[in-house]
Amino acid sequence: MTQQTSKIPISSIILDEDIYPRKGIDHRRVGIFAENIRDGFRFDPIEVEQCPASPDLYRLLDGAHRWSAYKSTGVTEIEAVIKDLDGNDPLLYAAKKAIGPRQLSEDEAKDTARRAYTGNSSLSSADIGKAIGRSRQTVDVYIADLRAVNQMALDIKIFRMHRLGIPQDRISERLGLARTSFQYHLPKMPVLANSANGDLSRGFTVAQVAQKHGWTDPMVWSLALEGKNDHDRFKELGWGFNTWDKWEWNDCDKRFGDDWPGRIPAQLIAHILRCFSKPDDLILDPMAGGGVTPDTCLAMGRRCWAFDMMDRPETRPEIESWTWDISSDQGLLWPVSAKEKPGLIIFDPPYFDKKADSYDKKSISGLSRKAYLEFIEAFLVLLKLNVKKKTRLAFINADWRDFQNTPAIEEKYKGGILIDDYLDILKRTGWYHTHIIQAPMSSQRFNAGVVSAMQEKNILGVISRYVIILGQEC
Ligand SMILES: C[S@@+](CC[C@H](N)C(=O)[O-])C[C@H]1O[C@@H](n2cnc3c(N)ncnc32)[C@H](O)[C@@H]1O
Known part of the structure; x- marks a missing residue:
């Protein structure tokens, strides 16, 4: 097979230790190669791939000694094959090339096997062995502890x-x-x-x-509290129960959920679960963000299916990757085909464009006011089509007003999105509320400087947030 070669500047090539299988460059070998070059000998082209982190640079896949030798003779350009590995592991590719002229030492082979497995644990011992010139059994021994x-x-x-x-x-x-x-x-x-x-x-x-x-912690709580009722679970978790329809906390309970833009307190989720679901019920959180809902469900003995567009398979495998996309050809789709339907949905979408900078570009927080409200409407219709008649919805949202630099007296009627806008859409889509619970955000997030500037201009900030509980019967 003929390979396309190009002349590329030597200075644009780097030796990336992460994908170099040897312990170091053999300078004696480089010296011999350099002499050969001066004598007019022409080596085979080296192989490189584009650096993932900086596309202007290439990193070596094969030919570190030839590249060093050319460099030492003052040559400025080198013939190279620019490879596209198409998802194949670059370290193993480089190892396979390296063992052509000379086997890897025991240390080099073990180190390469361990690095390859650490980078991609789905690699089999046989695949690693083939690349580094060792048997499958030897690789099994090299990586036994990592595999465990x-x-x-x-x-x-x-x-x-x-x-x-x-x-x-x-x-x-x-x-x-x-x-x-x-x-x-x-x-x-x-x-x-x-x-x-x-x-x-x-x-x-x-x-x-x-x-x-x-x-x-939430996993251990789920065991520690097994068999207890909700009242006792609250006690053990150190949460008081708010008897009235105003739920307010200054802090998120750091044991539940990750530090996440727009994180809500676990206590708030726990109150929703306690009042509007039963142990072992299935809860759905379609925009689960930092995972407060699944974590709190573990502690409260509920099951939970959670989704979000931000995919974190390593740390949050339980939050399945899903983007609710109204602009796709098929319209809004439901992510699962399971027969079981949730008994309660906890829906905490971005509060219009608040925190838009912190979320993905395709987040609904990037939509215009009109498109955002259209999304909410389409989403509520989709929910109805995919849940049980008895399923309840806990819709969490905050008033949105553009108060940043506007004195309260100058704010316009149609400038914001307020609770009545949501209630209109909810009713229109067949969701009827039984409770509107005030769950204000903490005002402590405004620093003293901002507060005093707001006071000077008579600006009225927003901390109102509501948990609207809805069913489908009017
Ligand atoms: C207010 S946050 C949820 C915070 C969460 N309740 C917590 O306490 O961590 C809203 C979430 O909606 C997600 N999101 C926004 N648009 C989305 C879309 N179109 N599809 C899926 N997730 C989306 C964002 O990634 C973000 O994590």
């Missing part, structure tokens, strides 16, 4: 997703597992639970057990 840690991390993910009631086919797909290998992981789940339960019964705290086992 990886298996444990995988089991923990499966445990969490399984406990949240995500069906096996979706867990397998999300974690890149063959359906058959799932059967191998499932029997390990009770063992994982027993070991954490054992530590809890010996008096270790939830945080200590979580740290020891590499679990998240």
